[in-house]
Amino acid sequence: MRIDKFLWCVRFYKTRSIAADEIKKNRVSVGSQTVKSSKEVNPGDLIKIRKNQIDYQIKVLQIPKSRIGAKLVPLHIEDKTDKEQHEILKQRKLAQDYYRIKGEGRPTKKDRRDMDDYIEGDNSTDMEDGDWDLFFSDVDENKED
Template sequence: MAEKEKLRIDKYLWSIRLFKTRTLASDACKAGRVKLNGSNIKPSHEVKLGEVYQVSKGPDRKIVKVTGLLESRTDAKTAVGFYADITPVEQTPAFKSMFHAPMLKRDRGTGRPTKRDRREIDDLKDDLMENKAEEN
């Protein structure tokens, strides 16, 4: 792929597919959700090989190390070769989801639960909490 000597951080984050648009990447930089060594950076910051960036995108946090400079957006398989995701396992969404209780959902359009339904839901929630407390 085409590599460049100079590349802006917003364009880099867009090209490695961390953000859907370059504008979203630029806005994240302006809002302080992209950091280099703990300090906020501007969208015009020049990316260098070996730098490590912390990127926050909603509840997800990624730590990305630059391994190559990618000028234009390409397919996901190619883009993976231009960065290393060094996010600790404890911070990944899959790891966090193991510790959450299952969501109880009702089918759409069924209306409000009856008094009987509500009691069954409460009993089920209480059982889940008791089991979780016993595990710890």
């Protein structure tokens, strides 16, 4: 099976054309050699893929006849990716989900005010207590000079 079709069949890429584009950009190699889309894949081959700044390594166990379901993927490939790479991926996801859950959109006015309050720190004035005389007392003292 062609490597672009294989990567699409085992759900590494959403479409076959995306897989072919990634292969053209030299982000996929078999063994230690970069390949073309027409490269045939055989059981036992070690494929290295650079995707989302992560270096994946997969070993081909079987060749599927066509695109397979997500539950059947482990029957056809074995993940040989370093644990460090998986940790990098987890850290990226945590950093993205830290402030806003996916789909919530842009920060609201309240979020902006909360961020401004956090940045400014505790700069509370006496006006919050309703003591306006203290607020204007500095202005009156300057006029008397």
